[in-house]
Amino acid sequence: MHRINSKHGGYVAFGGNPKGGKITGRGTIKTGNLDFENVYFVRELKFNLFSVSQMCDKMNSVLFNDTECIVLSPNFKLTDESHVLLKVPKKNNMYSIDLKNIVPKEGLTYLFAKATSDESKL
Template sequence: MCDKKNSVLFTDTECVVLSPYFKLTDESHVLLKVPRKDNMYSVDLKNVIPQGGLTCLFAKATPDESNLWHRRLGHVNFKTMNKLVKGNLVRGLPSKLFEINQICVACQKGKQHRASCIENLIDLKVKVIRCDNRTEFKNRVMNQFCEIKGIKREFSVARTPQQNGIAERKNKTLIEAARTMLADTKLPTTF
């Protein structure tokens, strides 16, 4: 059929043979193209670059694999992990569907603390910190710490509390990520 330039479409209920004059009206619906070689269409899943919603075609990750990548990516949530797969944004991340299979204790511990502790940033490769103009961020100790670590600080404009929300959310995300990774290593809480 294909040698006669016909197109073949397989669905969940039937196989449709289309005329040689059939043309796709919208290329954005194509999720995967595989070349024909020696009268075979071989899909090498390790070398496929996902397009669009191709992730749904792949196998689900095992629970152990899901947890491993969850930890490797700094305890990022599973929805974000699947977006990374869909966009092919992380080299080495398998093209699989990641699902949460159990509650991550480290994530719970990392997000339950509310204390602001800048020392948790030591092991992270932080280049810029956005902060408001409070004295906890503008003092000699903090200046020395940032200078030693090569961290640049950006301060919000005085008397503009609406800018503080951005800084607070970004800093909270960094602190929670650091705390979660520390909790995952089962170090004492003093760290």
């Protein structure tokens, strides 16, 4: 079930364009276990997107693997820290890696693009 109201206005930046898409509606999408509030309807976007940062602000954990993204409940506890290969702190609503402090562990493969602070916020 979803509900989009008629509040119009504003833009969502994407593709390097600060006015990439006009917001033509806002609303709430309700699923069985998780509600998405203040969802923007942007006709120009071809895919449904959600903010990992906003999920984490609600005290959920988000896990990505090669086939899916899993949103875990706020009471999820990691039982074995030895499975953690990398931790990246959240700062200014973004997870930013300082390459000077990275010491790769066995099994950790990564690809980094060099970008300025402003570019990485895009």
